Structure formats: structure tokens, C-alpha cells
Amino acid sequence: MEGAATPETGRRTRAALAEIPTRLDRLRVTPLQPVTNLRELSPALPPSYLSPAPSPDELCIQQRGRKRQPVTWSPDIDTKRNSTFHSTIRTPPKNSPGRTSPPKLGVTLRSTPRKRLLLGETERIPLTPEKIDFSDLSTPQKFKITSPIKGTPPIKRFRLDKTVEEFRGPIDVALKGLSPTQLVNMIKRITQHHPEIEQEIRREMPTPDLTPLEEKLSYLKSNIFKSLPTSRLTSKTDSPAFSRASTHLAAFKKCLIEQGKTLIDSQHWESVVKYVFLAWSYVRATPVWDNQPHNAHRKQCFKALINFCMTSLKKGSLNKDVLIDTQDKLQDLVADSEEVQSCIKLIQGRLQDYL
Template sequence: MEGVVTPDGGRRTRAALAEIPARLDRLRVTPLQPLTNTREQSPSLPAGYLSPAPSPDELLIQQRGRKRLPVTWSPDIETKRNSSFQSTIRTPPKNAGRHSPQKLGVTLRSTPRKRLLLGDVERVPLTPEKIDFSDLSTPQKFKITSPIKTPPVKRCKIEKTLELRGPIEVALKGLSPTQLINMIKTITYKHPDIEDEIRREMPVPDLAPLEEKLNYLKSNIFKGLPTSRLTSKTDSPAYSRVSTHLVAFKKCLVEQGKLLVESQHWESVIQYVFLSWSYVRATPVWDHQAHNAHRKQCFRALLNFCLTALKKGDLEKEFLIDVQDKLQSFVSDSEEVQTCLKQVQGLLQE
């Protein structure tokens, strides 16, 4: 029960379920209405806070709308549209059995791009029984031209010949060995008399540049060794520091020897062997026998060069005697020197 004050100033009571007076109807809440313009009702908020403006890309998408078919009818477009739904791959057969091998990841339908590229090309039957190979025009019927254009192949430039105005020895310095060989070969072909004169004037190969390279690479080996007195210069750590220099030394020695062998200057080949042998002998002898493989390979390569020169070269006996004396001093470095000594002795007995 709740007391209510009357206009007379008295006080009366009313029941809990008594009717609410009509003057309290003002407390009713009206239903929500959609806001038409939020910026007018809330001018203090910044622009685009409640409803941000669409981006330019979104406006273009809204204006573009759905893609429509062309108004004009074209037989090419209709044929292309109908052919795009046809698959160029045959429908696979039904499962032959449970244990039949199946390739995973193989798509049975062609991709849209492949259908577009092959839309204008004549369809080729994939089954060989449908192709008549007796017809001579069959390859022309099923010839497929790729729609992708390949760039044209660049033509090789023809070597230009310039008219020389300065000294010829200056111009020859800029040519490679291959260019010099081709030039001399062309001249001797045109003028055969000049070939005999070139053979008479041809000097012996100069071994000084070859020796200079070997000396430089050998010095790099000793520069890489440790300089401390407390560490060994022939152990495994020291070898690991100069292993790359040993490989470079062996590579240079073999390449220079092969070049002389190909030139067939046999006396120069043997002289190069004697010259290089002293540089190989000067390389360090390592504590671990496996680390001396480069040293043994260099000795073996030089002996092969020497043996080739002895077999193919027409050497004089005086020169062979000098070769025999020097080879005997190399026996302590490699046991394979005996093969060259036998070859020299056989040539001297003839």
C-alpha cells in the first residue's frame, strides 16, 4: 500500500493494482525512428564519423554494375562462347577396379585460360583410331599455331674489319689469341707462299710469363702459412689455410702444360716440365699424407706432359741425353719418373 496526497491536503491510500492516473501518460516512451540526417541532429560530430564517404574505387564499382552481353550479335563471339564450354581432354573411363592406379592432383578439365587460347583453333581428336594417317594432308589439317608470338631471333653480328692507320704492332695487342690465329690462317690460305716464311720466322714459345705465374701462386701459398714460431707450418690447420692456394697453383700448372702440348712445341714442353718441377718441389710437405695429394697430382701431370713429348716429338739425341740426366734427379720426388726414363732409353738405343 502506498499513500497519495489529495488536493484537499488529506492523505488517502490506494491499492497496489489501482489504475495509474492519466497525467502520468507523459512518461511513456515513443518507439525508435530511423535517423534521416545524423549530422543535423549531432552537428558537433566530425564529417564522415558515423557514415564515412565511399572511396573512389567503390563508386566506380557501383556505377559499373553487372556485366552485360553485347547488343549486337556476332557469329564469331557466339562460336567462341559455345566452344569455350567444350573440354579438350577426354572424359576419363570409369573405375576399372579397386587397385587401379590413380594420379592425384591431375585436373580433368582445362583451365579457363587454356580454353580461351584454344577457342579459335581447330579441335584435334585425341584418339589415334580417328586419324587417317594415309591422307598426306593430315599433318596440315591438325597443325596448331600457337597464339603467343615468340620474339624474333637476333642475328649474329658480322665481325667488322677496320682499316688500320697506326702501327700494326699496337693494333695486334688488342686482339685475342683466337683472333690472331684466324687472321693468320686466312692470310696463309690466300697467299700459300707466306706460310713457309712464317714457319721459318716462328720463334720458340716464351716460358717467362708461365714461370712468373707459377712463382706468384707459389708465393701466395707461403704467405698464407702461419708466421708464429709456436705453431707448426705443416699440420692440418696450416693446410686448411692454404688449401685454396694449392688448388690454384695446380690448376695453373696443368692448364699451361696442356696449352704447350696442344701447340706441339715438344722441346718447349719438356723445358716447361723441368721448370715447373722445381716449383712443385718447393711446395710444403704436409704431416698428413692425404694433404700431399695436390703435390703428387702436379708431379704426375708433368710426367704425362713429358711422356707425350717424348713419344710424339722428333727430338735430337743430344737433347735426349740432357733429359735423361735431369729425370734421374727427379726419382726421389716421384717413382713414376721411371716410365719416362725407360722411354728416353728406348729412343737413345734406336
């Protein structure tokens, strides 16, 4: 309430907006009349009132202060300002008495970065590969980049003596350190120099040992079952279980195919047939999934083993007893894959030749 005094301060207070309604008429502005020239509206005012000139003290303060930035920014002005600062430090004076000009190193120092960029504009390397003409044979020499940073020096290769010191230890110990390729090359050179030894090596050559191959297949098969869920409440042949074991299934299939190809390349045909029956039992022991597309690894393994068997029957000269034994064993595999029938027909045709 206006004019009321509070007991604490003893001042008179009034409402904040008490006198505003009485002054609203004075605050109205007509925006339809643009102000074009103040001199025309008030010609009697002196020019110094419309644009007051700064005082001498203010001019002195402005001159002593920092230089103001230009109103319109230009990169050329900033580049020139920065280049003049760097040129006073880096670029030596041309005709300074008492100094000798440094030797030219092939590239003259420029006063501004802009000139340095324009200097090698014609030899600039394109950044995008589509602009490089790789059909030109001189392209690698044309765009050769020389880095000012020294690269790592090339590794110095020590010259190996052509004559290797003869190994004086046991021969079986020395052969364990050689790779299969080294052993093959060594035996091949010996048989070329001594042809009579080749017949002895053929007589003493044993059949391939399939025990390491079986151990590797057994290890990979155990990884498949270890990856399956152990809870009794979850299924071990559904899609989530397959997703957990898919990596191990792929590793098992890859190992099986690589081992079979190694035996095929060695042309031990009877060992190839033995490997087919050995690996077939491990493939049969893998899980059968609820979703049929998930059994693709299993079918591909069976198909690869059938191809190995067909190759050994076509290229190998197996005797009659081996063919009969193989036919009897293949009869038990028809339930896993119908393509086994092709191997059985091929064996029956071979047995007709012995009659």
C-alpha cells in the same frame, strides 16, 4: 577479530571466511541428475518465463544495427557477398538505356571471381613438371603464358658494316689488341691465299716464351706461403695450416695443368720438356704436410708433369742431344716420384735407335 573497530576508520571488520563453513551444506550439488526439460520440472511456469521474448525496443535496435554474421561460415556466402559488391562497380548493366555496350576484348567480364576461375579450368597450366608431357612437340605452344605486363623490349642490334675500315697505324700496335684466336685465324687466311709466306713464317717462328708461365706459377706459390700462420708457436704443416692453404694449392695445381695442356696442344715438344723441369722446381718447393692425404695436390702435380714429358717423348721427334740432356735431368727427379723411371726407360729406348 570480528566486531573489532580500528582507530583509523572506525568501521567494524570481520574475518573474510567466517560464515563459509556454515553455508557449505547449501552449496552442494548432485551432478547425477541431468536436467532434461525445465517444463517437466516446473509445469506451472508460463512459457514466457522459460524463453522470454524480446521487447519491441530491443527488436528495433537489432534491426537498425549491423547485420550479424551467420552461425555457420561458408566460403560460398562470403564469395557471393564480395562478388555482388564488385559486380556493381565493374560489370556494366546489360540493358541500360542510353549506353552502348563496350567492344568485346575476347574475355567477357564475369560477375563473380568463382566463375572467372572456372572459366579457364580446362586450360589451366599444371604447376608441377611431372604433370607436363614433354614428349608432345606441341607442349611449348600449348602452355605458352601471356603476361599482361609488357616485358622489356628486345635490344636493338645495330647492323655492322661488312667492310671494316683499314687500320692505318703501326702494325705491332694493332696486333696487341687482337686475341690469340683472332691472330691464329688471320695468319691462317693469309697463308691460304699466299702459300709461299707459310715457309717464311715457319722459319721465323720463335719458341714459346716460358717467362709469363713461370711468373704465374711463382705468384701462386707465394700465395700458398702467405696463407700459412706466421706465429712461431704454431706448426706450418699441420691440418689447420693445410685448411688455410688448400684453396691456394688447388689454384696452383689448376694453373700448372692448364699451362702444360696449352703447350701440348701447340705441339712445341721441346718447350714442353723445358716446362716440365721449370714447373717441377716450383712443385718441389711447396710445403710437405704432416698428414699424408694432404699431399694429394703435390703428387697430382708431379704425375701431370710426368704425363706431359711422356707425351712429348712419344709424339715429338727430339734430337739425340736433347734426349741425353733430358735423361740426365730426370735422374735428379726420381727422389720426388718413382714414376720418373718410365720416362727414363723411354728415353733409353729412343737412344738405342741412334746407335
